Amino acid sequence: MNEEPKILASISGGKDSLAALITHIESGGRCDGAIYCRIMFDDETSAEYPEHEDFLFNKCFPTLEREYGVKTTIVQQSYTYVERFHKVITRNTKNKGRIYGFPFIRGSWCNSDLKLHPLRKFKKETGEFIEIVGIAADETERIAKKTVSGKILPLVEHGITEAGAFEVCRRRGLLSPGYCKGRARLGCWFCHCQRIGELKRLYYDYPQLWNKLAALDRESPTKFKPGKRIADFEDRFAKEGTQTSLFD
Numbered sequence: 583m584n585e586e587p588k589i590l591a592s593i594s595g596g597k598d599s600l601a602a603l604i605t606h607i608e609s610g611g612r613c614d615g616a617i618y619c620r621i622m623f624d625d626e627t628s629a630e631y632p633e634h635e636d637f638l639f640n641k642c643f644p645t646l647e648r649e650y651g652v653k654t655t656i657v658q659q660s661y662t663y664v665e666r667f668h669k670v671i672t673r674n675t676k677n678k679g680r681i682y683g684f685p686f687i688r689g690s691w692c693n694s695d696l697k698l699h700p701l702r703k704f705k706k707e708t709g710e711f712i713e714i715v716g717i718a719a720d721e722t723e724r725i726a727k728k729t730v731s732g733k734i735l736p737l738v739e740h741g742i743t744e745a746g747a748f749e750v751c752r753r754r755g756l757l758s759p760g761y762c763k764g765r766a767r768l769g770c771w772f773c774h775c776q777r778i779g780e781l782k783r784l785y786y787d788y789p790q791l792w793n794k795l796a797a798l799d800r801e802s803p804t805k806f807k808p809g810k811r812i813a814d815f816e817d818r819f820a821k822e823g824t825q826t827s828l829f830d
Contacts, residue, residue, distance in 0.1 A: 588614040589734070591652070591714035592701075595630075595638045596768045598737065599716030600756050601747035606714050606736040607650050613714065616646060616654040617704060621696045621770060622662040627794065629663065629696075629770040634760035645756060657700040663772065666695055667798060683802030684774060692770075718744040774806055778815075785819045792816075 591606070593599040593616045607613055618638070621629035628635045646652040667684070671677050685692045705711070714734045717724045720743040728735060737747060751757040760768045769776065771784055772795050785792050799812035806812050 588711040590614055590711050591616040593618055595634060595642050595758055597747040597751050598718055601750035602714055602716035602736045604750055604754060605740055613652050616652050618654050618656050619697050619701055620656050620658040623772060624662050624664045631760050631771050634758050634768055637758045657704045659696045659700050680803050683804040684806050718747055720744060781815055782819050
């Protein structure tokens with residue numbers, strides 16, 4: 583007799599993935615565990631903002647296990663973002679022999695190598711399972727792509743929007759402090775796809791992290807964003823900060 587497939591939640595600690603897991607369980611659904619992919623910038627520094635990293639390990643994971651009976655499995659690539667950044671291109675192309683540097687916007691190596699690869703390895707070792715996915719009811723484009731066999735979308739099923747996901751987490755004490763100062767989304771602090779406003783916040787609020795990114799910028803053969811280096815943004819933010827202080 584075949585056993586029922588496991589039901590696992592893919593979580594980031596953000597509002598949508600946690601609200602989806604909570605909603606599924608509180609609606610009578612079964613959950614056999616959660617998966618979190620940890621990405622490291624270097625050997626000492628996580629890809630998460632410091633306050634979100636603290637929330638994950640000291641609040642989120644323990645609360646899920648204690649109050650919902652859901653234990654989180656952490657998967658992680660064997661190398662860091664910095665190590666992958668410095669990898670030398672060996673393919674027979676015009677760039678053979680140089681380091682990769684910052685990933686391109688399209689087909690970026692950071693997502694495929696640091697996140698998708700360890701998750702695929704986990705799935706291969708675990709076997710088939712049904713995945714609880716954190717997509718809100720108002721994310722229409724993403725819903726169409728994820729409405730497939732083997733995935734459960736609790737927020738969509740219960741009509742919970744992104745704003746509603748905030749409330750689900752807030753009421754249960756599981757809203758990450760990473761959403762401070764109006765931040766709407768979480769993600770890697772060094773992400774090249776982040777908006778300029780988020781990059782500016784990194785410059786002003788997390789100078790130690792900014793300096794780590796600036797150090798890579800001086801080595802990278804590729805630019806951080808199309809046509810722009812970290813040094814260009816640093817000059818811009820420094821000038822905007824000076825102009826703001828003059829008019830305060």
